Amino acid sequence: MPEQVCETWSGASSTNPQEWPEWKKNAQILMVAFHSMVATFMAAGIIPAYDTMAEVYGVTVPQASYLTSMQILLLGICPLFWKPLTSIYGRYHIFILSVLGSMVCNIGGARCTTYGTQMATRVLTAIFISPPMGIGSGIITELCEPEKRAQKLGWWTLMLTLGTPGGPFIMGFVTKHIGYQWMFWIFAIMNFCQLVAYLFLGEETLHIPENSHTPAASPDRSRFYHKFIPRRMNPRPLKAREFVEPLFYVRLPRVLIPACAHAIVFCYGNIALIVEMPIAFGEKFGFDSQQIGLQFIAIIIGCLLGEQLSGPISDRFLQALQKRRGHYRPADRLWLSYVGFGTVTAGLLVWGFQLSKATSWNVTPCVGAAIASFGNQVITTILISFAIDSHREVATDIGVCINVFRHLYGFIGPFYFPDMFDTLGLAGAAGVMCAIVGACAMLPIVAVHVVATRSD
Template sequence: MKGDGDEQVHLEDISPTPPDQQYSNRDLRVDTSPANPQNWPVWKKDAQILMVAFHSMAATFMAAGIIPAYDTMAEAYAVTVPQATYLTSAQILLLGICPLFWKPITSTYGRYHVFIFSVLGSMVCNIGGARCTTYGTQMVTRVLTAILISPPMGIGSGVIAELCEPEKRAQKLGWWTLMLTLGTPGGPLIMGFVTKRVGFEWMFWIFAMMNFGQLIAYLLLGEETLYIPADGDTYGANPERPRFFQKLIPRRINPHPLKLREFIEPLLYSRFPRVLIPACAHAIVFCYGNIALIVEMPIAFGEKFNFDSQQIGLQFIAIVIGCLLGEQLSGPMSDWFLQVMHRKKGYHRPADRLWLSYIGFGTVIAGLLVWGFQLEKATSWNMTPCVGAAIASFGNQIITTILISFAVDSYKESSTNVGVCINFFRHIYGFIGPFYFPPMFNSLGLAGAAGVMCAIIGACALPSVIAIQFVATRTDRKRQDVTH
């Protein structure tokens, strides 16, 4: 208990102070510099958050978007369908690992220019993907695309923390997590139509068009959100808002030297229960409440009902609807609940957010069981498996936003490191899933596999969240009693 209570106080013992936290003890709200994001108008803050949220969505959209085209691509490239699935698996793995590389760079040189380079490089790779004629060259373009498009997957939480106060943070984090989650069903939903109507090559042209649209948005609306005030200067190192062409010139924002250990620093935050437990619980739920449904949907509906790519894509509408409804509860409701508890207790306690996560656990388990059992016994297509998928997605979205908000609130000055750490756990666990999903579904059936996934969630993820809420609540209460 004592260790958990001291974790925020002694956070600096992990490693030297990270670049984007070096001046975190300053109250930026009293800094009147136009370069300080806290002084921006609301529309400008929201624009930055929406751009980074869409950027994260584009990463998962492109990785999952090729799922309906596995059969067609396997035939065109003279490979097996399992080999074609590696084009997505490789991207899932890299989307989890690569933010570790981008995070120190963005902490030194800023987020803005990295985001511009990210979408520009991804656009070039997607154009190359549309022109590929062999499996090997397509794998190269998918790997490079994943590396280049990955920055916001981890540092998105840092951008939001730089722009939002705690009472609005869950809602804005919800935008980011919602878009990130919607990318996985949204890609197959849209690209199923594209694959059938105009050919799979047009998927990559559409990806490139998305990147071009992002590039224009960043050029017209984007601003640097990393702000580090200069020592002894209340107006900051860059007191004047840069002109349009000036902001396009890369420059070093943080004088802190870039050290090698900073590339693994986010993983060191897994030493703390308030990061490790939400990261593991979120990874488990996201894998079974999102990735498993996305991966198995084409196989189950394709084999069982002889659906083509377009018909399979339509099934993902259920997941999209579930995510959208789940976010309405998890984001705004979580912020409202936190404000109510704040007024009641007189202080901010991040663990209060976790009460709403239990709604998510109940619905994700119920949804998976409905999906598995109804699809197992179906002899012709009906709505009930899709209803189950929607319920599971509803719960998954609640848990995603609540757990990430809790971890970021617990270490708000280290929000970027926390986001990268959680993203790493989510994608590593998600990467492993598709390798054992097919044999599990084949041997246990859809109903049995759904039961196993629910048992893992109920035995591993749920108890750990209950435990961290109990410990964190007691620790925060004791700390508050000592303060007063």
């Protein structure tokens, strides 16, 4: 059966996450958000070192890029495996195992001398670091009141999105000045910092009211040490169908349509820009890894600004409707998504056309990338919040399902992006991407918006 998320739990208890102090709930949310960011940060962070690793390992640059592509794929698929385990054994110890395993693999990555061994460490790292990519939405839904949910989900989606441009931005400097091996040492240091944070600030967020096996909380230090002991949180048996159960929710239009729309926009408003940035700026302007990394600042700025609209402003918009009408519908959030679709389209066109005709570096393509990133962040938070608000009782499963769509579609993109950009040019490819976003993402959202508004 799916892991149920209760909107309100009865009975105050220190073991009930909804009764925790605000700082403690925020600490758990921020750790999960940072954990998700680290996953995408490490996958994309090796992009500036493709040329160097290709030379060292004796492979082509496209083959070196598979080190990232494989991680994108696994970050989408592996949460299907982790989600049932967290619903039985809890999330806390799974997260500790996640960062510890990832740290060991990154230390191994720093010592690799062949392409095969490096691929093995990247595969294992992606498997270990992937748990919060899907279940983060469920944790946040359980810890947050409805009127604050979009803002806190926004923290998670923002960090998840920022990891993609943040990795290449920082690792461009690392690769140029101290060597590509230090990328993996820095990844390991980040994992160690996560481990320390989980040990001292982390708590088990899975709450099962009927679970009589959960011991009563004690205020002394034995309570602190007790949380480190792994135990079975849920006595029910683990069933094989639970490993694919999140995918069953594609039968729900309010999950399937937002998942597809989000995957399309994320692919073209985020992944396409990040994959093409090193190629376009490297070939056109002769940029090195550090100079290419600086271009990702535009995407980071766009994401940060977009979250201000999609998170806090979205929640205030719903609160205003609540005061005026006495209630609000999940579909009311979708009004703000149209701002996202408009800015993604405008940003991609500015980026493609300005970069296509540029003969020397100028800031306008980066402005376009920032505008597209702004729209992508708005759409990401709004669509995920809408899907979860529509089916709050299965928030974790929905998060895993949406994550699969996002990463599978994102995994396919880099295989046809080079041919698309070579054949159509930057401007033509930008036009095609905008057409796909409009026809395959925005129009279905308009349809589900109309239907959901009338039926609620």
